[in-house]
Amino acid sequence: MLQEYLSLVGDTIKLLQNDAAYFFASEEEITLFKTTLSIKKQTPIIPSQKILPKVIEEVRTKNNNTEIRPQLNCNIETVKNEEKPKNDSNVLFLQNIRNTVEKIAPNIISDDIPNDEEAILIAQRWKYINKTANISLITATKNTQEQILLKNLAKALNTIIMPASYVDPIPIEMEDIWKEFLSSENLKIILIDDLSLNSLPKLKKYFRQIPVTKENFFHNIPVFILPEVAKLLKNPLEKAILWQELTQMIKNVK
Numbered sequence: 001m002l003q004e005y006l007s008l009v010g011d012t013i014k015l016l017q018n019d020a021a022y023f024f025a026s027e028e029e030i031t032l033f034k035t036t037l038s039i040k041k042q043t044p045i046i047p048s049q050k051i052l053p054k055v056i057e058e059v060r061t062k063n064n065n066t067e068i069r070p071q072l073n074c075n076i077e078t079v080k081n082e083e084k085p086k087n088d089s090n091v092l093f094l095q096n097i098r099n100t101v102e103k104i105a106p107n108i109i110s111d112d113i114p115n116d117e118e119a120i121l122i123a124q125r126w127k128y129i130n131k132t133a134n135i136s137l138i139t140a141t142k143n144t145q146e147q148i149l150l151k152n153l154a155k156a157l158n159t160i161i162m163p164a165s166y167v168d169p170i171p172i173e174m175e176d177i178w179k180e181f182l183s184s185e186n187l188k189i190i191l192i193d194d195l196s197l198n199s200l201p202k203l204k205k206y207f208r209q210i211p212v213t214k215e216n217f218f219h220n221i222p223v224f225i226l227p228e229v230a231k232l233l234k235n236p237l238e239k240a241i242l243w244q245e246l247t248q249m250i251k252n253v254k
Contacts, residue, residue: 132184135164135250138203139229140196146229153191156243161250162188169200178203182219189253190218191246193226222253
């Protein structure tokens with residue numbers, strides 16, 4: 001009996017030292033527990049009051065006796081060579097080509113600077129798409145406590161099971177780039193709650209359900225519908241049930 005008790009305590013300590021603990025316990029509880037386990041820092045060694053002034057005086061004397069001289073590694077011949085004008089035959093050659101093209105097809109040549117807004121927008125889109133992990137937890141909740149809980153869930157999954165990330169869907173919904181997001185090769189599973197799904201119409205158009213098996217998908221990506229997050233905050237037992245269901249689903253997807 002004693003051995004089983006010690007084993008349980010050991011497992012609990014390992015869990016609480018892990019990021020996954022934040023999903024099951026409050027931040028105050030975790031902080032208190034980790035503080036009691038932290039190793040006391042060694043007391044810093046403070047020099048003696050008799051030695052310290054002597055050391056300071058020696059440093060000052062050394063600095064005062066050191067003469068700082070500018071380093072002039074300047075090669076006069078190099079400067080002269082750099083001042084020589086470069087051969088402009090290439091410039092004349094390119095100018096002749098431009099003049100010829102302007103005569104043949106004047107509409108091709110333009111002095112206007114191209115607008116790079118579209119390129120910037122594409123780059124920003126890929127910034128969101130590259131955030132996808134094997135498991136992407138999508139939620140549109142604005143409740144701070146719910147956000148913290150779901151971020152901790154993503155942390156726990158990322159630490160224990162496979163790479164997971166917390167995704168803010170608003171920018172992706174506004175730019176309507178869910179198709180690109182869902183086509184990411186990294187993406188294996190999506191977690192989302194009902195309220196978020198119904199508040200994201202551009203994402204919801206990719207949602208489908210198999211009636212017979214009750215399986216959910218975005219395109220071909222398996223979807224796990226999270227329970228109401230407010231209930232998870234109120235009832236710790238709901239967290240344990242959710243964790244068991246999630247781990248079982250992920251094993252089947254693997």
